[in-house]
Amino acid sequence: MKNAIKIIASLFLIVVFTTTVVKAEDWAVPNSSKKKQNPYEASTKNISSGKKIYNINCKSCHGDATMGNMLPLQPVAPSDLGSQAFLVQSDGEIYYKINKGRAAMPTFEKTLSDEAKWMVVTYLRSFDKNKKASKQVAEIKNPEVTDVKLVLDINQEDKKVAANLTGLTKKGDRVALQGIELSIKVKRSFGYLDVSGDDAFTDDKGNVEINFPADLPGDREGHVNLLVKVTDDAYYGELAVDRIATLGVPTDPVNPLDERAMWGTRANAPIWIIVSYAGGVIGIWGIIFLVLFQLIQLPKLAKNKE
Amino acid sequence: MNDLPEQKETTLSFEKIKQDVLRPMQNHRGLELWIVFLITVISVGAWAYYVQLRDGLGVTGMRDYVSWGLYIANFVFFVAVSLVGMLISSILGLLKVDWIAPISRIAEIIAVAFVAVAGLVIVLDMGRPDRVLNVMIHGRFQSPILWDVTVITTYLVISALLLILPMIPDLAICKKEIKTAPPMLKKLYAILSFGYTNTPEQHKHLHKMIRTLMVLIVPVGLAIHTVTSWLFAATLRNGWDTTIFGPYFVAGAFVAGSAALIIAMYFFRVNYKLQDYITELHFDKMGKLMVAVCLVYLYFNVNEFLVPGYKMKTGDGIHLKELFTGHWAILFWSSQLFGNIIPVILLVTKKFRKPLPIMIISIFVLASAWFKRYVIVIPTMLHPHLPIQNVPDNYQHYFPSSVEITVTVLSFALALLIITVLAKIFPVVPICEIADQKGIDYKIEE
Numbered sequence: 001m002k003n004a005i006k007i008i009a010s011l012f013l014i015v016v017f018t019t020t021v022v023k024a025e026d027w028a029v030p031n032s033s034k035k036k037q038n039p040y041e042a043s044t045k046n047i048s049s050g051k052k053i054y055n056i057n058c059k060s061c062h063g064d065a066t067m068g069n070m071l072p073l074q075p076v077a078p079s080d081l082g083s084q085a086f087l088v089q090s091d092g093e094i095y096y097k098i099n100k101g102r103a104a105m106p107t108f109e110k111t112l113s114d115e116a117k118w119m120v121v122t123y124l125r126s127f128d129k130n131k132k133a134s135k136q137v138a139e140i141k142n143p144e145v146t147d148v149k150l151v152l153d154i155n156q157e158d159k160k161v162a163a164n165l166t167g168l169t170k171k172g173d174r175v176a177l178q179g180i181e182l183s184i185k186v187k188r189s190f191g192y193l194d195v196s197g198d199d200a201f202t203d204d205k206g207n208v209e210i211n212f213p214a215d216l217p218g219d220r221e222g223h224v225n226l227l228v229k230v231t232d233d234a235y236y237g238e239l240a241v242d243r244i245a246t247l248g249v250p251t252d253p254v255n256p257l258d259e260r261a262m263w264g265t266r267a268n269a270p271i272w273i274i275v276s277y278a279g280g281v282i283g284i285w286g287i288i289f290l291v292l293f294q295l296i297q298l299p300k301l302a303k304n305k306e
Numbered sequence: 307m308n309d310l311p312e313q314k315e316t317t318l319s320f321e322k323i324k325q326d327v328l329r330p331m332q333n334h335r336g337l338e339l340w341i342v343f344l345i346t347v348i349s350v351g352a353w354a355y356y357v358q359l360r361d362g363l364g365v366t367g368m369r370d371y372v373s374w375g376l377y378i379a380n381f382v383f384f385v386a387v388s389l390v391g392m393l394i395s396s397i398l399g400l401l402k403v404d405w406i407a408p409i410s411r412i413a414e415i416i417a418v419a420f421v422a423v424a425g426l427v428i429v430l431d432m433g434r435p436d437r438v439l440n441v442m443i444h445g446r447f448q449s450p451i452l453w454d455v456t457v458i459t460t461y462l463v464i465s466a467l468l469l470i471l472p473m474i475p476d477l478a479i480c481k482k483e484i485k486t487a488p489p490m491l492k493k494l495y496a497i498l499s500f501g502y503t504n505t506p507e508q509h510k511h512l513h514k515m516i517r518t519l520m521v522l523i524v525p526v527g528l529a530i531h532t533v534t535s536w537l538f539a540a541t542l543r544n545g546w547d548t549t550i551f552g553p554y555f556v557a558g559a560f561v562a563g564s565a566a567l568i569i570a571m572y573f574f575r576v577n578y579k580l581q582d583y584i585t586e587l588h589f590d591k592m593g594k595l596m597v598a599v600c601l602v603y604l605y606f607n608v609n610e611f612l613v614p615g616y617k618m619k620t621g622d623g624i625h626l627k628e629l630f631t632g633h634w635a636i637l638f639w640s641s642q643l644f645g646n647i648i649p650v651i652l653l654v655t656k657k658f659r660k661p662l663p664i665m666i667i668s669i670f671v672l673a674s675a676w677f678k679r680y681v682i683v684i685p686t687m688l689h690p691h692l693p694i695q696n697v698p699d700n701y702q703h704y705f706p707s708s709v710e711i712t713v714t715v716l717s718f719a720l721a722l723l724i725i726t727v728l729a730k731i732f733p734v735v736p737i738c739e740i741a742d743q744k745g746i747d748y749k750i751e752e
Contacts, residue, residue, distance in 0.1 A: 059696050069695065262448045269447040277447050277456075284460055287522050291467065291515050298474070299501030301508045 218248020351716020391417025645674025
């Protein structure tokens with residue numbers, strides 16, 4: 001009997017464990033991003049500035065780190081970012097997740113600077129009980145270059161976008177820059193849609209090629225605004241190229257604000273409500289003015305008598 | 307004091323009515339003191355409002371969650387009290403209920419004062435009052451805010467007309483009789499009496515106009531309360547998201563308005579020595595009317611709270627538990643008991659419908675009506691669909707700041723000042739109407 005309980009308990013634990021692992025794997029972080037290291041040291045100053053940034057940007061959903069008072073959202077509540085289960089991730093993984101967001105978790109790519117994001121990682125890491133000594137991973141070393149160029153090659157027939165990143169060495173050679181992440185985005189009504197895919201890092205020839213999604217709506221002619229940039233501006237500064245390309249599906253846009261509806265602007269108010277309002281106001285004020293007009297006639301009536 | 311009012315009525319002559327009504331307008335002992343007091347209170351309130359204008363709405367207790375605080379509760383209260391004009395002089399007037407004649411003018415004065423201040427309270431609640439015209443310029447026809455602004459203005463204008471028009475014969479008398487009035491006031495009487503000399507033609511003409519306005523004010527009066535309720539009911543918040551809010555507000559307004567009228571009747575009767583006109587009969591009738599409107603309001607309250615209370619849907623459940631047994635229980639239950647249930651029980655007995663007891667009961671009813679508005683506005687804001695957390699402590703609770711309270715006192719003082727001034731320059735009891743009713747012949751000379 002005891003054995004049976006033990007077996008059931010261990011089976012249960014295994015199931016729970018595997019499902020949590022599966023859940024954790026849901027949010028795939030590309031290998032190249034995982035390897036990123038926090039460039040800032042865990043000094044008291046950095047931790048406290050990380051805490052400030054955390055309180056402004058993260059606390060409203062995630063609650064206080066280690067306190068477990070996160071917002072009880074459905075179906076998935078935000079994680080407690082101070083928990084050990086969360087901190088088994090590498091710095092690069094946490095950074096990637098802050099950067100990209102997912103579902104209810106917003107992206108902080110634009111709203112926080114790189115430094116601010118790393119400060120938050122530093123702050124969270126301060127809760128890590130088994131602070132692993134950061135392992136130095138062999139990183140690709142690009143030569144020091146100037147005049148970095150990002151060249152786009154768009155194949156509109158096959159819906160492929162190819163980018164090439166090169167720089168000029170001191171000797172005057174143009175060389176490919178390797179292992180740099182690019183963001184490939186399409187402008188939409190609010191902000192950008194990232195179509196980079198999972199692993200948009202330049203290869204040894206400085207190339208990144210992605211397949212543009214086949215079902216993305218464009219304007220009437222199928223034009224989309226494409227923006228390709230170097231994700232991490234710590235390397236080569238702000239480097240971006242934008243282009244209008246015929247990659248989208250031609251679409252006639254429908255603006256729900258164009259129809260007459262209760263939620264519309266004043267100009268698009270439903271006819272019945274304009275008529276009722278105007279009718280009410282004109283009718284009632286008409287009678288008021290009629291009464292006022294009759295009031296003026298009152299003195300005349302006194303004279304009539306005489 | 308007036309056990310047999312019918313006997314006294316026979317002794318009334320036109321001269322006596324005239325003297326009795328006009329005497330308080332010429333003899334004003336203690337009135338200056340009262341006005342100075344009100345102006346002092348208003349000045350202090352104006353200073354508080356200046357602080358709010360200078361430093362912004364941050365000086366109030368309102369924050370991101372409770373963004374409608376004391377001011378909106380006040381606004382709803384003022385709007386509610388103002389309905390008495392429509393109830394007494396218009397509905398009962400059209401039904402040819404004759405006992406309202408001596409008190410209908412007091413009802414109109416209250417209506418004008420309270421609806422004027424209600425409009426002002428909304429401006430006091432605005433962080434940028436300089437943009438108030440934008441409501442008209444950029445208002446959407448779909449928004450209850452635009453309807454509210456329109457309907458309050460309209461109600462104010464019609465109420466003012468319903469105050470002045472029936473008063474034209476009396477003003478013609480004032481023009482003649484009040485010798486001590488300052489020249490400005492004499493001019494006002496001359497203008498507003500419109501050369502009225504009570505010819506049969508004029509009489510007919512004037513009463514046609516008054517009847518038109520009486521009919522017109524009924525839909526406008528109903529609209530002002532319905533629209534005020536829709537400001538709330540058009541949202542999805544628990545506690546406001548209900549279909550009964552329109553009639554609920556109208557019924558509540560009848561209660562608050564009647565209570566305010568009874569209090570005013572008592573003070574005018576005592577201070578202006580109008581015992582022969584505002585008789586015990588009027589208090590008795592008003593008491594019966596109060597029972598009727600309280601019962602209607604009680605019925606709507608049962609619908610408003612019992613039906614959702616039976617189901618206790620998650621959001622409603624949180625809201626109702628807080629009202630019934632939680633943080634708001636004392637305010638909620640005392641407003642229901644003192645403003646509704648106990649007055650009904652007391653006022654069915656004749657001895658509580660005597661002037662003094664019914665006036666005291668009315669004070670409780672009016673105060674409860676105010677607290678009821680507070681309970682309608684604020685708790686709902688504190689129970690949003692997502693829980694309030696990880697925000698500064700003063701976001702999670704609302705309590706009006708001293709600035710808010712002072713500005714609120716200002717609005718009450720202003721309403722009282724308007725009533726005082728109107729009751730000082732105009733006869734509070736209609737002279738000619740009473741004479742007409744009693745069949746006393748009179749002449750108004752040019």
